Amino acid sequence: MTQVNSSTLLQVSGLEVEVAERPLLTDFNLSVNPGALIEIKGPNGSGKTTLLRYLAGIRRAHRGSIDLRSHSFAYVGQKSGLNAALTAYENLRWLTQNADQNTSETELMRVLSELGLKSCRDMPVGSLSAGQVRRCGLASLLALKARIWLLDEPLTSLDESAIDWLKGAITSHRASGGGAVVATHATLGLPDTETIDLNVS
Amino acid sequence: MNWFTRIFHKMGSPPFFYRGAKVWVSWLYVIGFVSLIVGTVWGLAFAPADRLQGDSFRIIYLHVPTAHLSQLIYIAIAVAGFVYLVWRMKMADVFIVSAVWLGAWLTAFALFSGIVWGIPTWGTGWVWDARTTSVLVQLFLFLGLIALRTAIPNSQRGALAVAVLAIVGVINIPIIKYSVDWFTTLHQPASIQIGNPVSIDPSMLWPLLVNTIGLYALAAGVILYYMRINVLRRERNSEWVRDIVDSN
């Protein structure tokens, strides 16, 4: 059993993860403490993505509980969540509004320029390259100012510099007391990583 | 747990249902076939002909039961959809999947027999009145349910979509009846009315009753049979299905 801590950000107990009505994981437990980085590993079809969708509340658990303790979270899935017709700025603003946060225009611009997307501010996302779209999706992590990050295969179609940026962002997020759960098959290689291998459990 | 919830849960348990329903299917088939044969022969050969409509009225012995039953099946599907929506009971979805086809066929047959009956009786096969129109829309709704269920193979999603459509549809049918009633008073003289004999002689009524019972029983048997098949198909990976397959 995982120890229950008053400062725990995210507490999962006894969760059953099912895919196509068949249980893939039973009695899954996890707790995310401030500063924790948890990597979920496993081959294709082992339920990494599905587990993350449960954590984000996109799928509702029929058995077990997921307790976010009313912490804010940011979820970046395999789909970008960005509309192709809207500009990078509009998309980011919508994502913050959607998470019930009022991020100012200056802050959003700062986030965009930090990811090298300043020049794309007024370009529709549909005209950006795959890597730029991916960065724009990751930009929402900073824009949302969330305590918990849930990332699904964040390294996909990122170049070296963007990967470095992401590692730096996760490190500083942890330093400021946030937690992250990352589903990935290639490790990020950051210190103090907790690994959960779905194939073993 | 009281007796009701206990039966509810037991019926929701697939192996229990699969084994328990077998006897029911046989009995319903027997009752259904016997009553249908008795009722039909009685209706065709022994019941007297109608004073106004002559022998063509004998179509009533098939038309009325099928029309009623098709509506009943639609309502039952909507109720099952509601049960699925609220309690996510998988057997409710199994029922819907097993009953839609039969419902669609019965509706189609009710329309067909109505048309054939209408030609000699009112001189026209089709009248856009409340009853025929709502039965036609009901057929479309059945076809929609079937099309939707085949288009979404994912069973949880397909089940929910079908449940929602069934409920929206069942609310729509009475509204359609009322609006057609109101609408047609504008256009059509009241001279044509679907034959609903006000006072029907008992000698004519008995075969109708027997046929109705037979059809209901047979339909219940067929639906139960399909439910057994669907339960088996869905639980194909579980232990009890292996036992059954091995024993066959």
Added chain:
Amino acid sequence: MMEWLEMGGYAAYVWPVFGIALIFVIVVALTPRFQHKRLIEALRIELEIESEN
């Protein structure tokens, strides 16, 4: 007998309806039986292949 078959002149309406109903009832009542058999057979083959592995 012939008189009965003529149905008072409505034979062309009554008999087709009853004939189609007969076919309909037989088809509807028997299909689940075939489907059930076919499904059990398919499941048996599935099991066999599984046990070979």
Added chain:
Amino acid sequence: MNAFVIAFNRTFRIGWRHPLDSLNPMAFFIIVTSLISITFEGGSLATGDGLAIAVLWVVLLLSTMMASGGAYAQDYEDGSLEQVIAQNQSLYVSVHGSVAARWFLCAVPIVALVPLGAWMLNIDTEVWWILFITLIPGSIVFTLFGVLGATLTLGVGRNGVLLALLVLPLYVPVLLLGVGACQRSANQEPFEFALIGILAIAMGAITFLPFAIAALLRVSQEY
């Protein structure tokens, strides 16, 4: 910020960037209406003919269905739908906002074309006002059912015919009441019943259909 306003702004803005999604149904409306009036021997449809009203309603119904049939398809594809569900916004309110925007984008322009269609079909100008009064709640119901059909078929490829099969039967009551009201008004007969009927259906649809749509959106993510 309110979920209604957020969804409305977003849907409206996206629709604004895809003007063809609104213009195509408008063009469809004009073309079909003119085709029909041409085939009536050069527009010799008699004034005050009930048929013209029925034709106008049916064409409007088809255009609105076409226009609202693509609702949520993009949000489903690009993952913004999962963001809405993940962040636990009130999906019911959000659906309301989205449908309202869609009504403005897809139904209002077509209703605005009704005078043109009515003129092409030789409908008495005296009937125009009742056409508007019934078409406004009518088009709301059409849009809502269209969005319901769209969410039912979300993620099902090439869903045009399926959408029509699912949605058209549901359109029947409003169509009958609307056409009946306009025809009766043209004949100087009482039509209040139909007007009340349409309004009642519209109220019911506005209240309850978003629940169904929200439930379907939620389950669309449970693959």
